[in-house]
Amino acid sequence: MKPCKLNNNNNMEPGLEAGSQCRSGTTCTAKCGSERLENTAKRRLAANARERRRMQGLNTAFDRLRKVVPQWGQDKKLSKYETLQMALSYIMALTRILAEAERYNAEKDWINFHCEHFHQENCHPYTGQKMTAEVDPYAQRLFSFQPDSY
DNA sequence: TAGGCCATCTGGTCCT
DNA sequence: AGGACCAGATGGCCTA
Numbered sequence: 027m028k029p030c031k032l033n034n035n036n037n038m039e040p041g042l043e044a045g046s047q048c049r050s051g052t053t054c055t056a057k058c059g060s061e062r063l064e065n066t067a068k069r070r071l072a073a074n075a076r077e078r079r080r081m082q083g084l085n086t087a088f089d090r091l092r093k094v095v096p097q098w099g100q101d102k103k104l105s106k107y108e109t110l111q112m113a114l115s116y117i118m119a120l121t122r123i124l125a126e127a128e129r130y131n132a133e134k135d136w137i138n139f140h141c142e143h144f145h146q147e148n149c150h151p152y153t154g155q156k157m158t159a160e161v162d163p164y165a166q167r168l169f170s171f172q173p174d175s176y
Numbered sequence: 177t178a179g180g181c182c183a184t185c186t187g188g189t190c191c192t
Numbered sequence: 193a194g195g196a197c198c199a200g201a202t203g204g205c206c207t208a
Contacts, residue, residue: 069194074185076195081183105181182205191196 088106095112097104104112 070186073187073195077186077197078184080196085183107181178208180205180207182203184202184204186201187199189196189198192194 088109091113092104092109095104095109095116097112
């Protein structure tokens with residue numbers, strides 16, 4: 027039999043081992059030991075259940091992440107590792123898009139301002155029209171996102 | 177059948 | 193003290 031390693035039983039003094047004296051005065055015999063084992067087993071089962079719930083929560087979070095991350099081919103669901111890698115790549119791509127868009131807007135404003143004041147005859151001021159990917163080099167460059175290979 | 181992925185159990189550690 | 197978190201072990205399922 028294993029020694030009384032655990033000190034969580036109220037009847038046991040810390041550090042006592044099987045066969046030594048309990049607080050109640052009884053010896054730590056089969057009954058005491060079996061109660062302790064029972065408590066240990068109960069706590070283990072409770073811990074297992076908590077761990078299961080925790081992992082289920084984690085998996086739910088992974089499923090939610092899979093839904094918002096690009097999936098290359100719908101046939102096979104991304105593994106957890108792939109999901110994290112894809113999320114990382116996706117966030118970086120979106121960050122790049124934002125940065126480029128801001129820079130693009132700044133350039134556009136500056137050009138419009140420059141035209142209004144200095145070169146009106148040669149300018150084609152920005153009208154807010156959408157540009158297609160075929161004619162807009164920025165759009166082509168920004169949406170060429172590919173997942174990292176690993 | 178080997179390898180990848182996953183769920184679960186378990187013991188240890190940290191935190192409240 | 194008890195719960196959360198973590199990492200290692202193990203076994204099942206699936207696919208190439």
